[in-house]
Amino acid sequence: MPLLEVNSLKMYYEVKGKRWVKAVDNVSIKIDRGESLGLAGESGCGKTSLSLSIMRLLPPNGKVLSGEIKFENEDILNMGYKLFKKKIAWKKISLVPQAAMSALNPVMKVGDQIVEAIIFHEDVSKEEALERAKTLFKLVGLDPSRINDYPHEFSGGMRQRVMIAMALACNPKLVIADEPTSALDVIVQAQILSLIKDLQKNLNLSMILVTHDLSILSEICNSIAVMYAGKIVEYGPTLDVYEDPQHPYTKGLLAATPSIKGTRRRLKSIPGTPPDLLNPPPGCRFHPRCPYAKDICRKEEPPLVKVGEKRVVACHEV
Numbered sequence: 001m002p003l004l005e006v007n008s009l010k011m012y013y014e015v016k017g018k019r020w021v022k023a024v025d026n027v028s029i030k031i032d033r034g035e036s037l038g039l040a041g042e043s044g045c046g047k048t049s050l051s052l053s054i055m056r057l058l059p060p061n062g063k064v065l066s067g068e069i070k071f072e073n074e075d076i077l078n079m080g081y082k083l084f085k086k087k088i089a090w091k092k093i094s095l096v097p098q099a100a101m102s103a104l105n106p107v108m109k110v111g112d113q114i115v116e117a118i119i120f121h122e123d124v125s126k127e128e129a130l131e132r133a134k135t136l137f138k139l140v141g142l143d144p145s146r147i148n149d150y151p152h153e154f155s156g157g158m159r160q161r162v163m164i165a166m167a168l169a170c171n172p173k174l175v176i177a178d179e180p181t182s183a184l185d186v187i188v189q190a191q192i193l194s195l196i197k198d199l200q201k202n203l204n205l206s207m208i209l210v211t212h213d214l215s216i217l218s219e220i221c222n223s224i225a226v227m228y229a230g231k232i233v234e235y236g237p238t239l240d241v242y243e244d245p246q247h248p249y250t251k252g253l254l255a256a257t258p259s260i261k262g263t264r265r266r267l268k269s270i271p272g273t274p275p276d277l278l279n280p281p282p283g284c285r286f287h288p289r290c291p292y293a294k295d296i297c298r299k300e301e302p303p304l305v306k307v308g309e310k311r312v313v314a315c316h317e318v
């Protein structure tokens with residue numbers, strides 16, 4: 001039984017004039033216990049929207065139109081929201097949100113913020129929660145004696161560690177980390193990624209790691225799902241996708257990725273930008289940018305087809 005299963009999920013945002021931004025359009029993913037899935041794609045491709053759908057943290061104009069989200073085979077999409085908050089959110093699945101570092105309350109001590117999060121979700125005393133917060137500080141490589149400091153007294157990397165500590169506060173089985181290193185310099189990025197990797201291994205955590213940078217995923221994730229314009233275009237084991245990318249968009253993303261496993265390659269960016277999801281192109285949504293586009297690509301949407309035991313690709317040329 002997979003830990004998390006998302007099947008054919010459609011999540012659109014309603015905007016002025018009853019128009020819909022098709023942010024997540026027929027997306028399916030599956031995560032097993034202890035597995036890490038990397039969710040990659042350029043800005044605006046729907047990575048955060050998918051994450052927020054799973055956490056049921058969508059803004060009021062975000063609506064799940066159809067599909068399934070199951071955790072340990074239980075329907076967590078249609079379960080009463082109170083029950084979801086009590087039973088699933090933070091205890092089973094937690095989120096390190098995008099721009100997490102600015103999510104801390106600047107006028108509240110960091111330790112108090114973690115304690116508050118623990119008390120909100122679990123029936124423990126303040127003292128117990130404080131002890132747990134200190135243990136979490138140690139776990140993420142922070143000095144517990146700094147538990148009473150304010151956010152501005154921490155560096156960016158340390159604040160990100162605090163956010164990771166908060167995500168771990170209720171011992172979740174799955175952590176969704178949305179661009180956990182994007183605002184950090186390269187050295188701190190490497191430290192945070194190494195922390196995530198260690199935690200994942202030592203706690204046998206499952207993860208969804210969201211990023212637009214494919215090189216980040218290579219060392220941490222067992223599998224990769226590449227999203228383009230609200231759809232998954234390629235999905236498979238990390239090594240296979242790296243060594244033999246099949247979708248032209250994955251090839252483009254890899255060509256634009258600085259260094260993978262130490263190999264140097266000339267960087268080439270993909271011309272153009274992802275489409276406006278209010279009115280995505282017909283057929284294959286990548287066709288306006290694809291060097292291999294043919295007539296059929298402009299008319300018919302390519303289905304995701306199996307190209308290996310655990311691999312799928314959506315491209316008429318594959």
Ligand SMILES: Nc1ncnc2c1ncn2[C@@H]1O[C@H](COP(=O)(O)OP(=O)(O)OP(=O)(O)O)[C@@H](O)[C@H]1O
Binds near residue numbers: 043047
């Ligand atoms: N509240 C909203 N209302 C309307 N449209 C939205 C809303 N939030 C996001 N969108 C749109 O949904 C699409 C997917 O956005 P999303 O933030 O999920 O992308 P992303 O892949 O996480 O991008 P990034 O890498 O920049 O974080 C985009 O077209 C975005 O403009």
Ligand code: SF4
Binds near residue numbers: 247249293
């Ligand atoms: S379906 Fe056509 S346009 Fe889309 S990626 Fe494949 S070749 Fe390119």
Ligand SMILES: [Mg+2]
Binds near residue numbers: 047048049098178
């Ligand atoms: Mg995002």
